[in-house]
Amino acid sequence: MNLKGCWSQRKSLLVMLLSVILVSSSYAADYSPESLKWHQLKYSGSKFFISLDTSVSVDMISRKDAASELITTSEGEGKQPIADEIVKINVKNSVVGSDTDFTVWLEPDTTVLQRTSIYGGIKEWYRTYRFMSDKVYSDKRKPAKGSEEGKPWSTWTNIAQGFFQLDETEQRVTISESEALFYLIGVADLKKQGDKASLNMYDRSGVINASVTVTGSKRVSVDYKAIKNGQTSRIKKKVVALEAVVDARSIKENGNLEKFKFLGYKDDIRLLIDPELNTILEISGAVEYVGNVTIRLEEISLN
Missing domain, CATH: 1.20.5 (Single alpha-helices involved in coiled-coils or other helix-helix interfaces)
Incomplete structure (x- = not known):
């Protein structure tokens, strides 16, 4: 040569x-979970007599406790906890007769280890994703007959288990989940226009990168309960909040974005963020069957 x-x-x-x-x-x-200034959030909103309620909790659990809560797969080994403390996020959402309960186990850098989803109300089903280095294990369950409806998911007998492969591009990136956006905003320290934070959300049709970008600021009125050291106070004042947009795109050219959602919002998702507390004050966007709707912070539990 x-x-x-x-x-x-x-x-x-x-x-x-x-x-x-x-x-x-x-x-x-x-990201350092030590910079997180809160551990619980509650939001609510309404439209046309339809109420929307969301609660968020973030807990730090030991590596040993996390390992005991992660499921084993029928083939291969799931990612094991690395950090001394693992971030455990729970998000509950209720709208139009549908209740969802998501629990996510993350490394502090947002790497997802496991995600469990429980859907109740109009449709009942359960799914756990257990993340591996080159694939994702899925355990999905539904009531097999009328007698199983309304019963705990562990009793359902319509079970589908299998694996979804991650290609080389997906294996190279840090994969997270949408519920981690609350944690991300809590630790990313967004302060001014142009500041941006992003994470990758797993989807069977392809990994999606979701970014939160600060587009400006706005003086708004807030009215919520703040709980700290067992004491509750009411915060009612005006604050200068950051205006931000959530943008999503596939990490691969011509990737699929049809299923991108955040708390049921799917179009034109906008946030108001308190730059002092590093928390979302308001979420707005389009919700299926409801249209454009806004939920606002009702309660925060501070660290």
């Missing part, structure tokens, strides 16, 4: 290496 050909080959390898580094680093960050 001549010198020109050797240099050309080395240059191509260097470009490929830099691409891998950029893809990996652009979707991962070091």
